[in-house]
Amino acid sequence: MSEALRTFFSPQILGPEIFYGSSVGLFLIGLYMILVKKNLVKIVIGLSFIESGVNLFLISLGYVWGKTAPILNKPELMKEPVKYAVDPVPQALVLTAIVIGVAVTAMALSIVIVIHDKYGTLDISKIKELKW
Amino acid sequence: MIRKLFVLFLLVIVGFFLASVVVSVPFGAEKTIVGRYYLNNTIGETGGVNAVTSIVVLYRGFDTLGEVTVLFLAATGLAAILANTREKRKKHKEKPSLIMRVGTDYLFPAAIVFGSYIFLHGHLTPGGGFPGGVVIASGFLMLFLAQWHYKADELWLKVIESLAGMTYVLIGLIGLWKLGTFLGNFLGKGTPNMLLSAGIIPLIYIVIGIKVGSEMTGLLQNLRETTENE
Numbered sequence: 001m002s003e004a005l006r007t008f009f010s011p012q013i014l015g016p017e018i019f020y021g022s023s024v025g026l027f028l029i030g031l032y033m034i035l036v037k038k039n040l041v042k043i044v045i046g047l048s049f050i051e052s053g054v055n056l057f058l059i060s061l062g063y064v065w066g067k068t069a070p071i072l073n074k075p076e077l078m079k080e081p082v083k084y085a086v087d088p089v090p091q092a093l094v095l096t097a098i099v100i101g102v103a104v105t106a107m108a109l110s111i112v113i114v115i116h117d118k119y120g121t122l123d124i125s126k127i128k129e130l131k132w
Numbered sequence: 133m134i135r136k137l138f139v140l141f142l143l144v145i146v147g148f149f150l151a152s153v154v155v156s157v158p159f160g161a162e163k164t165i166v167g168r169y170y171l172n173n174t175i176g177e178t179g180g181v182n183a184v185t186s187i188v189v190l191y192r193g194f195d196t197l198g199e200v201t202v203l204f205l206a207a208t209g210l211a212a213i214l215a216n217t218r219e220k221r222k223k224h225k226e227k228p229s230l231i232m233r234v235g236t237d238y239l240f241p242a243a244i245v246f247g248s249y250i251f252l253h254g255h256l257t258p259g260g261g262f263p264g265g266v267v268i269a270s271g272f273l274m275l276f277l278a279q280w281h282y283k284a285d286e287l288w289l290k291v292i293e294s295l296a297g298m299t300y301v302l303i304g305l306i307g308l309w310k311l312g313t314f315l316g317n318f319l320g321k322g323t324p325n326m327l328l329s330a331g332i333i334p335l336i337y338i339v340i341g342i343k344v345g346s347e348m349t350g351l352l353q354n355l356r357e358t359t360e361n362e
Contacts (some may be wrong), residue, residue: 020154028147035139057154062167065160070171070183071258073325078175081183087167088183095188096199099262103206106351110210113355117217 019060026053040112040122044105051101055094062090179321180255180330188260189333193315197300200340204297207347214354228278236278243271251341255330261337265344272349276356289350296343303332303339 026049033046063086070088072078077085112122119127162168170183170191180186188196250257251264275282307316315332322329 017155017159020157020159021151024147024150024154027150028143031146032139032143035142036136060159061157061163063160064162069258071256072171072175072181072183073256078181078324081171081174082168085171085183087162087164088170088187089164089167091184092187092192095184095260095262096195099199100202102266103203106210106355107206107213109355110213114213114217 019063020057023053023057023060026050026056029053038123038125040115040124041109043124044108044112047108048101048105051097051104055097055101058090058094058097062087175324178317178330178333179324180333181324182255182257184258185255185260185333185337186330189254189336190315190317190331193304193336196336196340197304197315200297200300200343203344203347204293207351210351211354228280232278236274240271240275243274244268247271247341247345251337252334253327254337254341255333256325256327261340262344264337264341266348268341268345269348269352273352276352284349284353286350286353289346289353293343293346293350296339296346299339300336300343303335307332 030046030049030051030053033049034043037043037046067084067086068077070081070085070091072081072085115127116122121127170187174180174183174186178186178190180190247264247267247270249264250259250267251261254260254264272284304315307318308314310316310318315336317331319331319335321331324330328334
């Protein structure tokens, strides 16, 4: 099973474009949701989509072919970490970005709750002050 | 319809420019010097085997303090925004089933233990204070969903969270006093790969785990609808 997966994700079949492609794809899906959807909760979900697209892009920037996670718990990893481990910097940055993303989503949802209390609906086309 | 077409047209343009930028970045190649530096020196300088944790807590510890502050501000802002709507959001809900109530009773301690495991082993395995705290908060979320009488004491949440935040700053100040740098690693590095190693990384991650756990629990409690007949 893992062998089949490895050949499937090998550069010969999917190519490295899959990681960059899916990050751009996630970004575009999120943008589409924000621009077209009328339900406020779906707009917040679109924001999260954009965020995951950016995170995926940053993570795949740090990937190096054939290397493992930067946790140096084996003797050969400790001896020559650069030879075996991927770049840890993007992962550390994305950790920060995920936490900030959770904070942003929570704030957005609280504003959605207040809007629902005030107007009684989540449909932005029915909220007159927000029409475009 | 016209708006949808317009949006699709916009997406094509945005996608084209994004893709043309993204394609120019080589995939799977080594790029940064700083990443190599961290990998080579993480065990020697910090004693932690998890390079990501060493970067987050020691090399960029001050940044993580800011990150914790952002999360704290978001939780506080959410409480402030929702403060007046609490009464209006009372809703009559159906009583959860017996299986859910009994099941969460048994799963809740397991979630707490698992979350503590994640933040205690942050310097050894993937994970750390933030995921561990979120796992603990998910245990409380189960209780909120399945047992509608359950309510976490907000005063205690605030006290625990504030104490944890103050401990973080205090650890940083001890480093400043002993080594001359804020959040300096004033404890011994220990043997790599052991639980008691990597100096202040486990301490800080315990503090972050407790802080994030209580913060997210308060946040979920604020988002939750209060039940009418309590």
